[in-house]
Amino acid sequence: MDIKDIARPLDGAGVSAFLRSLPAQPLLLGLGEARHFVGELGEARNEIFRHLVEHEGYRSFAIESDCLMGLVVDEYVVTGAGTLDDVMERGFSHNFGTFAANRELVCWMRAYNEEHDEKLRFHGFDGPLEYWAASPRQALTALYALLDGPLPCTRETLDALLGPDERWANEASAMDPSQSIGRSADAQRLRLIADDLVALLDTQAPRLGAEEWERAALYARTATGLLRYHYWLADASPARWTRLSALRDAMMAANLSAVAERGPALVFASNLHLQRNKSLMPFGDQVLEWWSAGAITAKHLGDRYAFLASAFGVVGDDAPHPDTAEGVLSTLPWDQALIDARRLAEAVTEPAKRVSRDFAYFPLDQAQLGTIDGIVFVKQAVKLDWPGRAPAADA
Structure with a gap:
């Protein structure tokens, strides 16, 4: 078979042809990243x-x-509120606001609107998470403000239980469970309050407009998710990081x-988060294994979820061996290509x-091509915008 x-x-024609080849139009089209901060992939995504x-x-x-x-970015692209620089700084986690392609996308969405x-x-x-977790204050207090009484506690009690945000956003808790307050008496009571x-919110749903309801539901699942994540940050068992990865x-x-x-909607994230199979990741002396967000989403949406993985030929100064799948794809005549993954599995049966x-x-x-x-294949990924520095001028 000729590759x-x-x-x-x-x-555009290739993307539309790909969509027509699917059994149903996807509600969510996942575009995975084989590596974060690749300028060529960000531009192709846009x-x-x-x-x-x-x-x-x-x-x-x-x-x-x-x-x-x-929510900061959404408000900007819909209404123009704020300044672009401020939105890129406050509207993204993981240093993604420094990525030139994200800035370009936000500008284009605002201009379109x-x-x-x-x-x-x-x-x-994503949740308000890195390897540690943020304070649940924003989600809990915002949800509290959207509800009518009788409420399960006073606002003063809620603030007192939350305490300083610094004790929640403690980076040391990532590697040392004893540094987490997730199983403290205050945190345990906050989990019950969040549940209430x-x-x-469910009992008051009829009085909320569509936008209010969506915002309240976001606060609700974020508050409960954060408090659950904090609880398991305090776990000292060997299963700690597998559970935390799964919860995220x-x-x-x-x-x-x-x-x-x-x-x-187009969804953009690491291949590990969007793939249908279990995610595997080396972590110290362990290999973490959990079901990805894509696998969970595909379970619920079925054919209405589709996944495009990305792969690169040259990455920086690292070129693939000709016998690898990426080496075979590098023989294609195009700088960027869209490949039928299942047929690739038939064509390249024993790659290195x-x-x-x-x-x-x-x-x-x-093993996972089926x-x-x-596959979105980029022959050369050379514009690598590392976190913490400004993107290259040509990115």
């Missing part, structure tokens, strides 16, 4: 999203970033479910396993 027979150039908006009726974009911070009545929407779908607030992806999946209710010198790159797993709908 060109199962691939096409990555352009072109894909523009095409989906202008030709396929997509109106939402979701990214692996703090769901509460994402200025000219159209039907607005594009922006969503962060969520139940109260479950929070992501819940947010994606809400995004899907708005209609078709790629071992990349770039620790941040996750190579294609031949669970991927397509």
